[in-house]
Amino acid sequence: MILEIAEIYIRPNTQPAFESAIRESVDKYISKAKGFISFELQKSIEDETRYIFLIQWETLEDHTIGFRQSEQFQYHRELISPYFAKDPFVHHFNRRF
Amino acid sequence: MILEIAEIYIRPNTQPAFESAIRESVDKYISKAKGFISFELQKSIEDETRYIFLIQWETLEDHTIGFRQSEQFQYHRELISPYFAKDPFVHHFNRRF
Numbered sequence: 001m002i003l004e005i006a007e008i009y010i011r012p013n014t015q016p017a018f019e020s021a022i023r024e025s026v027d028k029y030i031s032k033a034k035g036f037i038s039f040e041l042q043k044s045i046e047d048e049t050r051y052i053f054l055i056q057w058e059t060l061e062d063h064t065i066g067f068r069q070s071e072q073f074q075y076h077r078e079l080i081s082p083y084f085a086k087d088p089f090v091h092h093f094n095r096r097f
Numbered sequence: 098m099i100l101e102i103a104e105i106y107i108r109p110n111t112q113p114a115f116e117s118a119i120r121e122s123v124d125k126y127i128s129k130a131k132g133f134i135s136f137e138l139q140k141s142i143e144d145e146t147r148y149i150f151l152i153q154w155e156t157l158e159d160h161t162i163g164f165r166q167s168e169q170f171q172y173h174r175e176l177i178s179p180y181f182a183k184d185p186f187v188h189h190f191n192r193r194f
Binding site: 002003005019040041042043044045046047051052054060091092093094096097 | 099100102116120137138139140141142143144147148149151157188189190191192193194
């Protein structure tokens with residue numbers, strides 16, 4: 001199991017629309033992907049334009065190949081990318097303890 | 098409940114010593130703090146000098162006042178700051194879903 005952490009900065013005053021869009025994407029696309037385990041949307045207290053996605057996948061390739069190279073990834077990005085203030089920063093993590 | 102996310106970059110080739118130090122700090126100091134709920138150490142797959150702490154607290158102030166202004170925070174920082182390549186970047190988050 002690996003953890004994807006995506007750091008997202010959105011355009012000011014688009015929080016409700018962005019949250020609605022990512023919820024729709026999780027329901028329709030992300031949660032349907034092979035290897036998907038769980039999704040959390042976390043919103044920064046200090047910067048109201050900053051969000052973190054915490055997404056657990058069975059394997060790294062379930063995200064980087066299975067989901068990212070799918071048609072569903074394009075639909076996902078079409079839903080949420082209009083709100084981005086800059087490109088997301090995405091890393092994958094192994095839990096050490 | 099809030100989530101503290103701390104992004105840490107450490108000096109190259111100090112991973113085992115750093116992981117040992119943060120484990121000691123969690124055992125001795127962080128987990129003993131009022132309002133502490135849970136701690137995860139996550140290590141980046143793409144950048145072996147990058148770590149994320151995911152720390153759940155009952156309230157924001159349990160971290161920012163209760164822990165950060167305590168003597169235990171000084172001991173915690175003495176244990177792990179020798180490994181830092183730069184200052185940690187810390188935000189607090191509310192889970193949206």
